[in-house]
Amino acid sequence: MKEIRIHGRGGQGSVTAAELLAVAAFADGKFSQAFPAFGVERRGAPVQAFTRINNEPIRLRSQIYEPDYVIVQDPTLLEVVDVAGGLKEDGMLIINSDFDADTFNIDTKAKIMTVNATKIALDIIGRPIVNTVLLGAFAGATGEIEAQSIKEAVRERFPGKIGDRNAKAIQEAYDMMTEAKK
């Protein structure tokens, strides 16, 4: 079973990202679940969203305390939240940032990767909404899920132009991360 935790701020689409990931995994023929955990329910407050993906039915219903992968939508959260909390040593931490991974001083043995998702989102989608971009980056960096499945999940949720633009941004982030992994 693979467990993914997404850190974001209220209004950034963390919950949507977790749901899209679960839908995409389902399309890959796997079992999946997604759910959020809020602290204070208002815009800007730190939010966590969880996705579990498994080849067998998932009985577990708890929050995710020892994730395989962590996605951080907003680098300013690193000062507020322990994003690497419980992260497995062979796991991966994906941060949306302009800077390189080694500029972050994070207490974890897991691999840290950064992707400038804000720039990709602004260039292609035209708005600084990074959740779908980071899902593309996740697919590229981990190979846990097909980029095509994520694109289909996004297109289904956001039909028309918005879905198309998001799909393009997902492919861009996917290509960038598969390149960075080499």
Next chain:
Amino acid sequence: MKILPGGVCEAGSTRVNKTGGWRTFKPVYNYDKCIKCKLCELLCPDSSVNPRDDGFFEFDYDFCKGCGICANECPTDAIDMVLEEK
């Protein structure tokens, strides 16, 4: 910050919660164009525009969320919204 029994907190707690990190774009003044009309200060929803001694204004980046209302309303386009590196 001290929280009293019953979860009652002291007044002014918003000052402790710095919201500047939420920004994607950051407002920057071009003081050559500014006519000191005060609109940005009046319209800022986060009171993040503060007057200076010389009559101009400056941004409080600890609390500015980068909404861009000031740049949108500025009659002389003296405020640029700049993509912030983070």
